[in-house]
Amino acid sequence: MAVKKTSLSKQADPVSGLRMRAFGNPYFANGGYGRKTYIRLKRIARSLLSGTALVALPTAAFAQEETAVQLFSSAQVIVSSVVIGALGAALLSTVWLVRQRGNMEVETEEMRGALSEAQQRISKYEALIADKNRRIVVWESGAFKAELLGHLPVETGAPQADNEFLAFGRWLRPGSAAELEKAIDELRSNARSFDMVIETARDEVLEVQGRVSGGKAFVRFLALNNLRAELAELKIERDRLGSSISMFESLLDTIEQPVWRRDAQGKLAWVNHAYGEAVDAISSARAVEEGRELLGTVSREMIRAKATVTSPYHDRLSTVVHGNRTVLDVVDVVTTDGSAGMAIDVSEAEAVREELKRTLKSHAETLDHLATPVAIFDSQRRLQFYNQAFMQLWDLDLPFLESKPDNSELLDRLRTNGKLPEQLNWRNWKDTALAVYQSLDTKTDTWHLPNGQTLRVIATAHPQGxxxxxxxxxxxxxxxxxxxxxxxxxxxxxIDHLTEGVAVFGPDGRIRLSNPAFRALWGITTEQAEPGTHIKTIEAACAASYAEPDGWRRFAQALTAFDDERPTLDGKFQLYTGLILDYAVTPLPNAQTMLTFVDKTASVQAETALKEKNEALRKADELKNDFVQHVSYELRSPLTNIIGFTDLLKTPGIGTLNERQAEYIDHISTSSSVLLTIVNDILDLATVDAGIMELNYSELAIEDLLDDVAMQIADRLQENNMTLEIIAPAGMGTIVADQQRLKQILIKLLTNATNFSPENSTITLNCWRDAANVFFSVRDRGPGIPPDMLKTVFDRFKAQAKDGKRSGAGLGLSIVESFVHLHNGDVSIDSRAGEGTTVTCRIPTNASFHSVAAE
Known part of the structure; x- marks a missing residue:
């Protein structure tokens, strides 16, 4: 079993190797078809491994059933099976790879065809972009560097280099460059497309289009040809003309001269702001709408008749602007589409021109009346002006001067006549004299004439020649x-013989001169007052003669002060010797100062005596006034009693009086009344002189005042068979015055008139008023007052009894004058021998309601 495990472990290596080779194959890389192929191979490898395991397992089971002792043969079988499976998997993988390779070759051919087609299309686009009539500038999103494609024709002036092309200000007109840069900034920042026509510095026209696509900004420059170029040029010209017209209209709208434009029918099409103001319109547009004309119909018709396309109208016309007659310098230009005009106000210029003519004429007249000879030559050195003194100095005939001779010719004539001094070299002397025409400075020379006169000749060149x-x-x-x-x-x-002491000091405080009287008054010697001696030394020498400590010190301060204005000082000195000196410090030119001392001892003594006498006279006058006032008061009471008892004797209750007694009673009554009037007048004058007279102001009707005066004077008029004529306009109103004193003024005047008027004559009382005064005038038809007596007619006690019916004390007109002056008015008298006398009183009407005491 251990051997099996080892064999199975070794059987896994081919799979691992296959996997490594799969990952190592370039067709299995990420990208292209590598990822999909890798997934397919992985699936196939898994299926192959599964098939090998399935084959191996039945083989091993079969070997176990045959015999357990044939272990080596079974292992060989397993190895053989694994090898066979690996070979089958390799064969299948090879078949699959061959098929996959064929598919990849097909796909590669397809991609090559697409690439070739894309390259052909790019070449077509590049050929299209590479046209000489267009250039494209591309900016990537967020990139600062631009990509430039194509070129523009050389004749447009556009640079061929990429770095120079984007410097628009170098090859475009300034206006087009600024407008293009602004449009490109808006395109790149706000994606705002634009279409415009620009001009190069060579006057070529380009069409520029700006667009945004795929996050890129494209700006295409297209050179226009033929009709499109002409249309673009026309568009630019139209914009330029429109801008120029707008600019000129804005400029004309700011000037102060009225400007207008008319259409072909002669109607106003446009006016500036000054035109609108001149015709009193709310605005210039309203002036056009309302058709307000600056010039009159006759003037417009005259302009229309005279102005042509080749000959503009230019003349001065008169019209009314803002209600004033104004002279305008009118220029009107006619075109096929209408006309345009401008008016310049030359009223002030005309006035200045006339004033200049008058000034030049006045200057000519002034120069003609000067005693100094003057001659003016023009830029051609010909005589243009000369005065009478010039003609008299050189004794030249008028026809020669009126011929406007040349300056050189004039000098030659004067030399021929023996008027100029003889010179050793006449030509050089004359050239030097005439060099003033080329000089910028004034030339001054001295001529010693043969007739003994000495002339200072001043020649000044004019700036204009x-x-x-x-x-x-x-x-x-x-x-x-x-x-x-x-x-x-x-x-x-x-000065040396003057009785007044005189000393003159300089600004440095040193004496310049002194006379003997100065040294005698102050008791100093000639050496002490020698010229050049300082005032401090003289002050010390004079200090012993007077007790006032600041006298000469004031003189020293006045002499050496630095004030802009040197004051004049005066005063008095009293010396120990009893002399009284008047001194005066007087500034002189050149910062000098003069001290004068006058002996006023006798004058002061006389003045003291006069003051004492005047004081005595004043006290005597006061005593006289007190006496007159006291006597007047003392006389009034007895006179009142006499008048009262006289009137009582006239009453029937006392008893019947015979004719002589009645006549005596009348004389007593008349004389007492006259005496009482005199006493009252004296008392009034004394009150006025004493300054205690008071006026009781009140508002009174002038018509009532006149009626009251006429009633009081009626008996006096009837007694002398005279008529009183009162002339006063209706509605005279009122006046603020003292009623009693004003009535007394009029009665005194009328009484004086009846005294000097002949019987059966008319006395006129005239009354009138203005804004601030009321006037009362009394006129009689008497013999008048002689001119030598008019000066004393208002003096007291100057009676004219020889000409009047009744004698008096001569206080009437004096009282009138005093009462009128108390009312702040004045009185005047006009008298002519044989024509009568007129006395006029002026009483102000602006008095307040209060009592005014005489002062």
């Missing part, structure tokens, strides 16, 4: 310098 010659006569200046030097010497002598 030409030159201006100015001849300044220095003869008077030289003369003035001599006079100035003489004057300086005279002034020095004059």
């Amino acid at each position: 030409g030159a201006t010659w100015v001849f300044e006569n220095l003869t008077e200046q030289v003369d003035l310098e001599a006079r100035y030097n003489t004057l300086v010497r005279v002034q020095g002598e004059t």
